[in-house]
Amino acid sequence: MKDKDIKLQEIKKHNPSLYDDVVSGKVGLQEAYNQTMGELNKTSEYKGRGTKGRNKIGLSKELDRIMKMYKPTITDLLNELKRLFPFTFNKHLK
Numbered sequence: 698m699k700d701k702d703i704k705l706q707e708i709k710k711h712n713p714s715l716y717d718d719v720v721s722g723k724v725g726l727q728e729a730y731n732q733t734m735g736e737l738n739k740t741s742e743y744k745g746r747g748t749k750g751r752n753k754i755g756l757s758k759e760l761d762r763i764m765k766m767y768k769p770t771i772t773d774l775l776n777e778l779k780r781l782f783p784f785t786f787n788k789h790l791k
Contacts (some may be wrong), residue, residue: 701726708730712732
């Protein structure tokens, strides 16, 4: 039995109306499976095999969040950049 068939059976067993949406093409199989398993396992988000997180907010917003949370000094930031980019740090620093 294929992975797709197993997922369809799980959806049909636990959420028949969602199964109908998958068959009609309104909802994707993986999305419906994740929703069904999330409800079944009482989690807010279920990520099965082969799925990627879609909750990236972008580098700019992520840095804003880090600055508000940790309040690092410019020296701390430079030390972390040097740690992450030891071979190219001096080349790009002006």
